[in-house]
Amino acid sequence: MSNRSVVRIAYEKKQKRKGLLIAGLSSLLVLAALIVLVPLAPGWEKVQKSFFDGEILVSTFPSLLKAFLLDIAIFLWSLPAIAILGLLVALARDQKSPSMFPLRAASILYTDIFRGVPVILTIFLIGFGIPGLGLQRPWNSPYLWGSVALVLTYSAYVAEIIRSGIESVHESQRAAGQSLGLSSTDTMRYVVLPQALRRVVPANMNMLVALQKDVALLSFIGPVEILRQAGVHKSLLANFTPYVGAALIFLAVTVPATRYADYLLAKQHRERS
């Protein structure tokens, strides 16, 4: 190694240390300012009592954790349905032959409607409306139809993501597949989809994080999941601390998921560049 490069490496190391030091110091300063200044605000005591009551947090936390199991359950059984329906809609939209036009039009209509309508309206409409047509128990369950509403909405988004993945695979790949004698179905299955799906993994991870939170919307039609449980505590105790507890539980799940999505995205960028 030449003398010059040794000097350069040492210099860069020094610069990096300096940068870390400054970043650390400035973060510390901001944090200290927050900790010192916020409690100085005249209303802090009241806010603290309403949002950060340690006793209430401890006493309500176990029931929140228990209610969160329902969120996880809804999430887990909706996920495969979203993946399958999303893929089917994306494939329907990719139909190129004129005879398949109705299928293609239907899938376009589907994605337009379910992406355009607020999730909460879909949940009310399907969660109350379809059972209201006269279904008998247990087929009118709000768990069932609420999940259906989530699946319909999210598969519309996922379908669009997968479609963008399919379109990102260069046309020459299909041509290559066909020239090898593969049918168009096989070309899609063995050539296009494996590449397309891999490309849209990071985008779908984002949907996953969003779904984790939107599961809580099912509470509007009855199920007592974490947000509702927190709301009950809030109402009886006239205190918002249970929501803070619920937020902590959500963060414990969504932050790692978001970090993982970021990691995948960065990895993809590196591979492409």
Next chain:
Amino acid sequence: MTRNVPLNKWLQLVVAGAALAMWSNVHAAECAAGKTIKDGVLTIATGNPAYYPWVMDNAPDSGKGFEAAVAYAVADRMGFGKDKVEWTSATFDQSIQPGAKDFDFNLQQFSITEEREKVVDFSEPYYSAPMAVLVRQGTVDNGATASIDSLKTLKWGIDSNTTGMAMLSETIKSETDPLLYDDNVNVIEAMKANQIDAGLFDLPTAMYLSAVVLDDGVVLGQFPADRSDNPDQFGLLMEDGSALKACVDEAVLSLTEDGTLASIEAEWLQQTTGVPVIE
């Protein structure tokens, strides 16, 4: 033997009584002076929408409906005439959030509880609400009766902002967990969808829902307020440590004592008799 009281004695009594009434009115007006958020005006909040029979047609300034009438009566005792009352709206969450409020008091069937009293102030109660069970005719046909044994087997739905939860878990002890909703409308919608058998409301609300909103609604029974362990009493909600509390309490107490509250109740909440009591 009767004793004739001379006419001038009567006159004296009447004058003294009138003077006392005027003095207490003036006193009440003085009590509230400078303590309202807007000088010379009493700002009262209720829900939006506000429901029958508490407020008619969602127009509290008409003074029609039980809570609208109570609000004006309280304001009057505090020395605020009808033209000195302003209305605003507030949700449940807005009402219990920390910090300054944009109303002097707020009435929307807030039940007084010990826990809530740590965060806000409540006046003396202006109404004791019996809890009532609302079902559809189909549930009655299936054999539901106004007894705890029958009620505990039903599938329940409740507005999660109410104290009905405690009633359900402590008195009825329902066998399945209830479904919870944001407001009465959603509870009714779930009843229509047959997702729940029964809902728990205060009696006047249950009467209204069964008569107007549900085609086949039946008020199965009621838990009289004076018989439950934690009677559901409605109070006017104020900011924690409100300077007005003493004046409002005085006004509510005097309305209770002279029978004004009872007559307002008779005017707006009278159809509540004849509902079977739950044993």
